Amino acid sequence: MKNKEALNSFISSIFAICLGLLFGLIIIFIANPNQAVRAFSILLQGGFYRGIKSLGLVLYNSTPIMMTGLSVAFAFKCGLFNIGTPGQFIVGAFTAVFISLKCTFIPNSMLWIVAVLGAGIAGAIWAVIPGILKAFKNVNVVISCIMMNYIGMLAVIELVKSTIYNAAGAESYSVPLEKALPRLGLDKLFNGASVNIGFFIAVGLCILAYIILNKTTFGFELKACGYNPDASRYAGMSEKKCIILSMAISGFFAGVGGALTYLAGTGKTLAIVETLAPEGFNGIPVALLGFSNPLGVVASSLFISYINVGGNYMQSCNIAVEIIDIIIASIIYFSSFALVIKQIMNKRRSRKLVGGKE
Numbered sequence: 001m002k003n004k005e006a007l008n009s010f011i012s013s014i015f016a017i018c019l020g021l022l023f024g025l026i027i028i029f030i031a032n033p034n035q036a037v038r039a040f041s042i043l044l045q046g047g048f049y050r051g052i053k054s055l056g057l058v059l060y061n062s063t064p065i066m067m068t069g070l071s072v073a074f075a076f077k078c079g080l081f082n083i084g085t086p087g088q089f090i091v092g093a094f095t096a097v098f099i100s101l102k103c104t105f106i107p108n109s110m111l112w113i114v115a116v117l118g119a120g121i122a123g124a125i126w127a128v129i130p131g132i133l134k135a136f137k138n139v140n141v142v143i144s145c146i147m148m149n150y151i152g153m154l155a156v157i158e159l160v161k162s163t164i165y166n167a168a169g170a171e172s173y174s175v176p177l178e179k180a181l182p183r184l185g186l187d188k189l190f191n192g193a194s195v196n197i198g199f200f201i202a203v204g205l206c207i208l209a210y211i212i213l214n215k216t217t218f219g220f221e222l223k224a225c226g227y228n229p230d231a232s233r234y235a236g237m238s239e240k241k242c243i244i245l246s247m248a249i250s251g252f253f254a255g256v257g258g259a260l261t262y263l264a265g266t267g268k269t270l271a272i273v274e275t276l277a278p279e280g281f282n283g284i285p286v287a288l289l290g291f292s293n294p295l296g297v298v299a300s301s302l303f304i305s306y307i308n309v310g311g312n313y314m315q316s317c318n319i320a321v322e323i324i325d326i327i328i329a330s331i332i333y334f335s336s337f338a339l340v341i342k343q344i345m346n347k348r349r350s351r352k353l354v355g356g357k358e
Contacts, residue, residue, distance in 0.1 A: 059193075072085060097262050120259070311327060
């Protein structure tokens with residue numbers, strides 16, 4: 001049964017991706033019919049278009065959306081829709097940058113570890129607030145998460161201005177390379193791409209989340225309370241505790257995602273702009289495409305990153321950046337239909353079972 005369920009998930013995801021790519025091809029033909037075939041070929045080559053460096057870019061770009069996708073997926077598995085990942089992501093990012101720049105008493109070899117853990121805790125705290133409101137006052141978690149997104153964004157802007165502000169660029173100072181995440185020679189292996197240990201941390205956390213949800217009693221309780229709170233309460237489980245812990249763990253993943261992004265040693269800074277972090281929202285289609293399975297999130301984030309890299313290379317075919325964004329958005333949009341396709345496949349399978357044909 002589980003194998004067939006996994007097969008249905010895989011087939012529906014592939015079908016949705018093909019629909020998205022087909023729509024993308026139509027958009028390319030409308031934008032530039034003379035270069036459409038070449039541009040689409042570049043899009044499909046994606047992470048292999050310029051050899052090993054392109055592959056390194058895929059790994060690097062997949063890290064933040066893998067973590068925010070895991071954040072959304074973990075909460076969804078526990079019956080909650082954590083749309084607060086942009087706020088948790090940016091709060092975690094600020095915490096990581098602040099620790100890296102201000103905690104000079106910590107050796108550089110240990111500083112990145114403290115910064116990543118601090119970012120995860122900050123993200124967890126930011127997610128716990130909607131969790132508490134949901135657990136004790138039954139406040140809709142979507143509404144409270146959206147409000148926390150904007151509070152987090154504005155709070156980070158003010159904190160940057162008062163602590164780590166670089167007036168020359170209206171942004172925060174960047175984390176110097178000696179305080180960044182270790183690269184372990186990966187930048188040389190991938191011909192100068194900004195790959196670092198962050199990718200492996202993200203994959204490791206996805207595996208850990210999978211084990212927690214599917215191999216532990218604690219994970220069973222979290223999922224049970226999300227699926228059926230009344231039955232779980234009757235079985236002696238604490239619904240309130242499960243809601244709060246689910247949100248805390250989910251927020252931890254998003255906060256770590258912020259740290260891995262801004263500690264990469266690429267000069268990325270916290271800009272003073274009133275815009276929610278796109279990495280947070282991009283985690284939603286990653287989770288949908290991966291069917292909220294932590295291992296599926298790894299695959300879906302790599303795919304979306306692969307398409308993004310190919311889309312950037314398409315500019316050589318005189319494809320405007322805006323067109324590339326539309327193509328990528330359409331692929332993500334159709335990917336979100338993977339769940340609908342899976343439901344249709346499951347219904348057809350159920351009818352065959354009832355009819356005695358299987």
